[in-house]
Amino acid sequence: MREIAEVAQAYLFLISRYFGGKEGLLAALTDAFVASRREGGLSYPPQNTLEDEIRCYLHAKLHDDLKDEEIVRLIISRAAIDAAFREGSATHIDGKADQNFRARVRRLQDDGRVSADVDVDLLFTAVVHVSFSVNFFGAMIGARPRSEIEALFHGFAKALSEGVPVQQEKSGLP
Incomplete structure (x- = not known):
């Protein structure tokens, strides 16, 4: 989490507070990843x-x-x-x-x-x-x-x- 906060240039406590910890962050990341796949058109x-x-x-x-x-x-x-x-x-x-x-x-x-x-x-x-x-x-x-x-x-x-x-x-x- 500390590395993620550094890369994101955010405070660790804000990431933890907003996402509820590593599990919440992974869930949000998964949701965003799947949404991006669903929203895009086919490339052919x-x-x-x-x-x-x-x-x-x-x-x-x-x-x-x-x-x-x-x-x-x-x-x-x-x-x-x-x-x-x-x-x-x-x-x-x-x-x-x-x-x-x-x-x-x-x-x-x-x-x-x-x-x-x-x-x-x-x-x-x-x-x-x-x-x-x-x-x-x-x-x-x-x-x-x-x-x-x-x-x-x-x-x-x-x-x-x-x-x-x-x-x-x-x-x-x-």
Whole structure:
């Protein structure tokens, strides 16, 4: 806390008073970090297929996680050992955070490239869990080669998109 106060050029007692100690400061930092991720748009243009949208999304999130690796590691490690922190931060990992991705999938639905009955929330939750697993355990912890991560993202996007039905055109034929 003393180092943080020095870097922030603030009084230690004010940080403690405002945030309620280290735990409160970490909670506020987590909230701010997640809010910044939710507010930003996606860093790539809308894609024409679900497979490309998933693949590009996974790549963008890998880039973001590696750019913010220190805070990502801090939040995850704290959540792994602190049940109260984990419960408090559970609202941030609801699988419904990225409205940008949802809007993109809904656009694909509107264009008939993804069936209207696809559960976008469930689809996004699957993508988020793969993103977390590969980014944290593969890239950050396991230091897997970029080519391996690329292959995982490509294979997952292909497999998931092939399992999602495309809306069929209505024709008068049986």
